[in-house]
Amino acid sequence: MDIKYAxxxxxxxxxxxxxxxxxxxxxxxxxxHLFFDWTMGCIALTNEDVEELYNCIKIGTPIxxxx
Numbered sequence: 860m861d862i863k864y865a866x867x868x869x870x871x872x873x874x875x876x877x878x879x880x881x882x883x884x885x886x887x888x889x890x891x892h893l894f895f896d897w898t899m900g901c902i903a904l905t906n907e908d909v910e911e912l913y914n915c916i917k918i919g920t921p922i923x924x925x926x
Contacts, residue, residue: 873900876900876924877902886905886906892905902924
């Protein structure tokens, strides 16, 4: 579906979409990072949220990102 939509829009469908925490040294920003679109399509979480996700979800679990 993403590939067909990207072709229609004459854009790249992208790739390497990841779930990640904040950059090293920027953890103090906390949830304020939500006010800016800085991830180029990734899902950014606070470092604490990454820890919680890691402890709750098995590695390799499929993730579906919907608009």
